[in-house]
Amino acid sequence: MHSTTSDMRLGPLADPQLFNEPLDLGNGATDALLGYYRSMLKIRLAEEVVADLYVAGEVRCPCHLGIGQEAVAVGVSSALRPTDRVYGGHRSHSHYLAVGGNPAAMIAEIFGKGTGASAGMGGSMHLYAPEVGFHGSVPIVGATIPIAAGAALAAKMDGRGDVAVAYFGDGACEEGILHETLNMASVMRLPVLFVAENNLYSSHLDIKLRQPLDSVARFARANGVEAELVDGNDVVEVARAAERLVRASREGRGPGFIEAVTFRWRGHVGPNEDIDVGVRRSPDELAAWKGRDPIGRLRSALINAKRVAPDSFTLIEEEIRTELRDAVEAARAAPYPPEAALLDMVYANGGQTS
Amino acid sequence: MSSVAYCDAIRQGFGFVMESDPKCLAIGQGLWSPWYVGRSMDGLDRRFGKERVIDTPVSEGATTGIAVGAALHGYKPIVIHPRMDFMILATDQIVNQAAKWRHMLGGHCSPAMVIRGIVNRGGEQGAQHSQALHSWYAHIPGLRVVMPATPTDARDLLIAATQSPDPVLYIDDRWLYEWEEEMAPAADVDLESVGGVLRREGDAITLAGASYSVKLALDAAEILQTHGVTCDVVDMRILNPLDPAALRRSVRKTGRLLAIDGSWSNCGFAGELIASAVEGTRPDEWRAMPSRVTLPHAPAPTSKPLEAAYYPTADSVAAAALDIVKKST
Known part of the structure; x- marks a missing residue:
């Protein structure tokens, strides 16, 4: 693990010229590593499909893509079970897919179709798959952080060792609700894992222009919550940190916090890379971060170690592409929600009729 | 039948719902204190335990969000905001979250919970210790808003709110706390059967x-x-x-x-x-x-x-x- 320097900066982790070599696989089992690879590639390709649909004009709902950040969700999810409770934000395709959310239901949801994950009522920013532990995502920044803590309170009262996960970004760390929740989760010893995806930008604005120090794990430590700073583009390292902190939560030792340093390859919203006037992202910085590709680094490591034959990767990719192609076809053909859904879903027994 | 004051009727409502539903929790500021919410919750922490009657840090937003989360996982939280003016700090969780989750997640889930906001005004308390903000919240689809006038309703609308499958904002007014009336024994109440x-x-x-x-x-x-x-x-x-x-x-x-x-x-x-x-x-x-x-x-x-x-x-x-x-x- 990485330790922040005493002044709570990310230091070398924020430098995209570093940490771009193949991953250190340690003694990780090949099956598990290949599972990470498959999961990350599925997320990458699904988001590329969404981006292409957006460019083609088939999809209009705002989509916040996390291409380049796949290792965080996949690493964290490796420590979870379906009875855990995962909550996300506006950029949560990866969080949903990594626990096993159905890609076809996600794509249908983005199309606004009745077969979608949220019956076509939510779109990209409102995904839902409780059967695999994904209990919802919303775009109000930081809003699901206390909700995940409440899910953790319920888990604690249920007494079956389940945990909750709150995913959020470095921007959400500027919301008061994070600090309130860290304090309460700590004092109430709630089994919740806070996962900060620090991708160094909130919308268009560099973290250096928003915070005096660039490591957000400092907020966890200030509230007595154990924190780990990891290379968010190293799925093995993320998985190891998640496994340790989740185990502690399951055993009643309260909350944990992971700060995963990563980078999104696309803009804040939509398919473009957003290297524009007014956006502090340079082409050089983006190119360097693409060299720290979480998928490429795992793939190189598996090939170098002769753990996996190169044609296995081709096969995996073909399987995923077929699944996604079918998902898009099904979404195109699916019906929109009925107009009655407008009122029917307001209250448990329908909407206002007077 | 005996005569019961409005604030004691609220406490009786809490007693009824917490007795009949072991998943019902009360959470908010001042719940272990005798003076925050008048007599309306006196002794509930001793009766039901501090795990179910939870006094919280000064964090209206996180407290309400935690209640939303607990509600999404089978619990029935009643969040208490001892003064409605401060509840404004929890408005995102009430308006954007509790009220909207059912609709925007396709009807698959609902944070069925109660948010209790108390109107506490007069006595030279001033602009931020006085507000009755029901008109704001009643604007929001997905949120039910109830305001009991009588002691019987103070008890029964709390029961109805807690038994509702939807999020309900229950607003009581401290100027009514000493209003007394005779009440029949408490029973289950279907909120949708209640009207003007x-x-x-x-x-x-x-x-x-x-x-x-x-x-x-x-x-x-x-x-x-x-x-x-x-x-x-x-x-x-x-x-x-x-x-x-x-x-x-x-x-x-x-x-x-x-x-x-x-x-x-x-x-x-x-x-x-x-x-x-x-x-x-x-x-x-x-x-x-x-x-x-x-x-x-x-x-x-x-x-x-x-x-x-x-x-x-x-x-x-x-x-x-x-x-x-x-x-x-």
């Missing part, structure tokens, strides 16, 4: 409102009686979704309406009462233009004479009603 109710019958004018405004209307009705004017008093009880049936029935009979509300006029509940009465009646059913009594369009003052000028009284309500009746007779 006629509290007093008369012919000349309809006085309509909710919560403390009903008390004002009943006191005003006594005054009006001495002027030979009898009135209907309609207690709306539920602000959202609003059921205007009882109000419209009454207005069709009296042909006159005075809406009374303890919040401001602009985009407020009193205006909603007038609009929904007008929408459900014919012009020839009216004998006079409807009118409303609300707060002046100003924050609450502290100074004693200004405060006296600020809040409507039974006298000012009676005067306004008499004015409508006289002009149209």
Whole structure:
């Protein structure tokens, strides 16, 4: 693990010229590593499909893509079970897919179709798959952080060792609700894992222009919550940190916090890379971060170690592409929600009729 | 039957729901203190344990969000905001989250929970210790908003709110805490079966409102009686979704309406009462233009004479009603 320097900066982790070599696989089992690879590639390709649909004009709902950040969700999810409770934000395709959310239901949801994950009522920013532990995502920044803590309170009262996960970004760390929740989760010893995806930008604005120090794990430590700073583009390292902190939560030792340093390859919203006037992202910085590709680094490591034959990767990719192609076809053909859904879903027994 | 005060009736409601539903929790600031919420929750922590009656840090937003999360996983939290002014800090969780999750997640889930906001004003407490913000929240689809006026409703609407499959904002008013009445034993209550109710019958004018405004209307009705004017008093009880049936029935009979509300006029509940009465009646059913009594369009003052000028009284309500009746007779 990485330790922040005493002044709570990310230091070398924020430098995209570093940490771009193949991953250190340690003694990780090949099956598990290949599972990470498959999961990350599925997320990458699904988001590329969404981006292409957006460019083609088939999809209009705002989509916040996390291409380049796949290792965080996949690493964290490796420590979870379906009875855990995962909550996300506006950029949560990866969080949903990594626990096993159905890609076809996600794509249908983005199309606004009745077969979608949220019956076509939510779109990209409102995904839902409780059967695999994904209990919802919303775009109000930081809003699901206390909700995940409440899910953790319920888990604690249920007494079956389940945990909750709150995913959020470095921007959400500027919301008061994070600090309130860290304090309460700590004092109430709630089994919740806070996962900060620090991708160094909130919308268009560099973290250096928003915070005096660039490591957000400092907020966890200030509230007595154990924190780990990891290379968010190293799925093995993320998985190891998640496994340790989740185990502690399951055993009643309260909350944990992971700060995963990563980078999104696309803009804040939509398919473009957003290297524009007014956006502090340079082409050089983006190119360097693409060299720290979480998928490429795992793939190189598996090939170098002769753990996996190169044609296995081709096969995996073909399987995923077929699944996604079918998902898009099904979404195109699916019906929109009925107009009655407008009122029917307001209250448990329908909407206002007077 | 014995006589029970409004605040004790609230406590009885808590006792009933926490006794009958082991998943019911109470969470909020001051719940282990005898002085935060009057007598309305006294001793509940000792009766049900500090795991189910949870006193919290000074974090309205996170506390309410934690309740939303617990509700999404099978618990029935009642979040207590001892003063509604501070509940504004939890508005994202109430308006954006609790009220919307069912709809925006395709009807698959609902944070069925109760948010209790207490109106606590007067006594020179000033602009941020006085507000009745029900009109804001009643604007929001997905949130049910209830305001009990009587001790029985204080207990029964809390029970109904807790047993509802939807998020419910329950607003009680400390000016009603010592109002006593005899109550039948507590029982389950289906919130959707509760609508507006006629509290007093008369012919000349309809006085309509909710919560403390009903008390004002009943006191005003006594005054009006001495002027030979009898009135209907309609207690709306539920602000959202609003059921205007009882109000419209009454207005069709009296042909006159005075809406009374303890919040401001602009985009407020009193205006909603007038609009929904007008929408459900014919012009020839009216004998006079409807009118409303609300707060002046100003924050609450502290100074004693200004405060006296600020809040409507039974006298000012009676005067306004008499004015409508006289002009149209």
